[in-house]
Amino acid sequence: MQIKLNYLKAAHVASSDEKTRYYLEGVHISVRDGHVEYVATDGHRLIALRHELSTDSACVWPAPG
Numbered sequence: 001m002q003i004k005l006n007y008l009k010a011a012h013v014a015s016s017d018e019k020t021r022y023y024l025e026g027v028h029i030s031v032r033d034g035h036v037e038y039v040a041t042d043g044h045r046l047i048a049l050r051h052e053l054s055t056d057s058a059c060v061w062p063a064p065g
Contacts, residue, residue, distance in 0.1 A: 003029065007038050007049045016042035 008027060016024035027040045031053070038049045 002054075003036065004051055007036075007051060011038040011040040011047050011049055013040075014042055014045050014047040015040040018042075 008029075011027040015026055016022075018024075021043055024042055027038055030037045030039075035050050035052045038047075040047055
């Protein structure tokens with residue numbers, strides 16, 4: 001599985017850096033049904049990105065079978 005760094009950086013722009021909103025720091029990454037989702041928010045704006053996993057890579061999530 002590959003995490004795209006440019007997607008992670010783009011999502012991180014929308015995460016909170018305020019000390020009072022510590023629970024909104026970071027980027028949520030989930031792998032589902034052949035794609036990876038990146039979601040972040042600071043309470044005022046939200047970003048959600050998605051990219052498909054390639055089936056020809058050596059590591060596929062979840063493992064077939």
